[in-house]
Amino acid sequence: MTSRQRDEHPDGIDRPLDPQPGHSSRGRLERVLRRGEFAVTTELNPPDSADPEDVYNRAKVFDGWVDAINAVDASGANCHMSSVGICALLTRMGYAPIMQIACRDKNRIAIQGDVLGGAAMGVANMLCLTGDGVQAGDQPGAKPVFDLDCMSLLETIRIMRDNGKFLSGRKLTTPPQVFLGAAINPFAPPFDFRPYRLGKKIAAGAQFVQSQYCFDVPMFRNYMQRVRDLGYTEQCFILCGVGPLASAKTAKWIRSNVPGIHIPDAIIKRLEGAQDQKKEGKQLAIDIINEVKEIPGVSGIHVMAYRQEEYVAEIVDESGVLKGRRPWKREMRSDDQLVADRLDHILHDDIVETQSDLVKTAH
The missing domain is CATH 1.20.5 (Single alpha-helices involved in coiled-coils or other helix-helix interfaces)
Structure with missing residues (x-):
C-alpha cells in the first residue's frame, strides 16, 4: 500500500481518515510525523476576498509538495478571510489544513465553539497562538480580548479532546479529534529560557511546534541541542521555519520592523552581492533547509513564502527533503x-x- 493510499479515505478525499492507535487525530500530518517521515508544512496567504476560488488557486501551488497548509488567523492583527472559513474550503477539497487560533479577537466561549466547528468540518490540526497586539495592524482602535493565551488555549483544547468537557465542566457529546500545535521562537531573547518555554507548551498540550523563520542555523542548532538534552524531542515534533527573502532591502526591513525575526549581517551581505537577489533568496532557503534537516530532533520544515508562494514547490523539490516521497496531491474525483x-x-x-x-x- 502506498503512502497516498494510507493517507486518503477510500470513500472520498473529503472524509476523515480511519483512526489509528496512539493518534489523537484522524489527519494526514500526524500520520506522516508518527511514521518518522520528514514533514513539510506551509502557509496560505489569506485573501481579502469572499471568493472561494481565491483560496483554491492559492492552495493549488502547494499541491503534492506539502503535508499540511496553515490557515492563518489574522496575522499581524490585519483582517483577511477567517481561518475557519479557509479551513472549510480546504477540507472540502481534501487538503489538510492547520487551523490557526489566535487569542486576540475571541473569548473562550467563541474559541471553544470554533474548535468544535473546525473539528466537525474535518480539521485535524490546530495551532494555538496568543496573537499579535491590535496596535500592530491596520485597525489599532479594535478592542483586544486575550481572554486566553497560547498556554491556556492549548490546555483548553486538550481538555475538550481528552476529557470530553468544556472549560465550564459541561460534557461534550463528541470530543474533537485534533493534533495540537504551537509556535516557538528560538531566536528571541531571553535565549536560555526558550527551551523551557517549549517544555511549558508541551505540558499544556502541544504535540508539534513550528518555529519562527530560521536564518541563523548555528543559533538554531544550539537551541536544538538544549531541547534534546531536556528530552523534549521525544515528546513533541519540531518543524523549523524557513522561507525565501525577496531582496536585501526586504531582509533589512523585516529585521527592523518585525519583532522576533533574527537575520544576521552575513545573510544580508550575501543577498547584496547577488546579481539576482530574489533567486539568491530562494537558494538561501534551500541551503538552510539542507543544514537544519541534518540536525537531530528536527521532524520537518514549515515553509513561509509570503507573496512568493510559487517558490514553495521549487524549494521543497530542490532541497531533497522528501527523499522521493510525494505528499498527498488532489486529483480529480x-x-x-x-x-x-x-x-x-x-x-x-x-x-x-x-x-x-x-x-x-x-x-
Whole structure:
C-alpha cells in the first residue's frame, strides 16, 4: 500500500481518515510525523476576498509538495478571510489544513465553539497562538480580548479532546479529534529560557511546534541541542521555519520592523552581492533547509513564502527533503470527471441521450 493510499479515505478525499492507535487525530500530518517521515508544512496567504476560488488557486501551488497548509488567523492583527472559513474550503477539497487560533479577537466561549466547528468540518490540526497586539495592524482602535493565551488555549483544547468537557465542566457529546500545535521562537531573547518555554507548551498540550523563520542555523542548532538534552524531542515534533527573502532591502526591513525575526549581517551581505537577489533568496532557503534537516530532533520544515508562494514547490523539490516521497496531491474525483464528461457531451455532441441513458452511464 502506498503512502497516498494510507493517507486518503477510500470513500472520498473529503472524509476523515480511519483512526489509528496512539493518534489523537484522524489527519494526514500526524500520520506522516508518527511514521518518522520528514514533514513539510506551509502557509496560505489569506485573501481579502469572499471568493472561494481565491483560496483554491492559492492552495493549488502547494499541491503534492506539502503535508499540511496553515490557515492563518489574522496575522499581524490585519483582517483577511477567517481561518475557519479557509479551513472549510480546504477540507472540502481534501487538503489538510492547520487551523490557526489566535487569542486576540475571541473569548473562550467563541474559541471553544470554533474548535468544535473546525473539528466537525474535518480539521485535524490546530495551532494555538496568543496573537499579535491590535496596535500592530491596520485597525489599532479594535478592542483586544486575550481572554486566553497560547498556554491556556492549548490546555483548553486538550481538555475538550481528552476529557470530553468544556472549560465550564459541561460534557461534550463528541470530543474533537485534533493534533495540537504551537509556535516557538528560538531566536528571541531571553535565549536560555526558550527551551523551557517549549517544555511549558508541551505540558499544556502541544504535540508539534513550528518555529519562527530560521536564518541563523548555528543559533538554531544550539537551541536544538538544549531541547534534546531536556528530552523534549521525544515528546513533541519540531518543524523549523524557513522561507525565501525577496531582496536585501526586504531582509533589512523585516529585521527592523518585525519583532522576533533574527537575520544576521552575513545573510544580508550575501543577498547584496547577488546579481539576482530574489533567486539568491530562494537558494538561501534551500541551503538552510539542507543544514537544519541534518540536525537531530528536527521532524520537518514549515515553509513561509509570503507573496512568493510559487517558490514553495521549487524549494521543497530542490532541497531533497522528501527523499522521493510525494505528499498527498488532489486529483480529480471520479464523480467530478463524470460531470465534466456529461457537460462536454451536451455542449459539443449532436446526439441527445435520454435521462435513462444518462443514469445507465453513471452506473
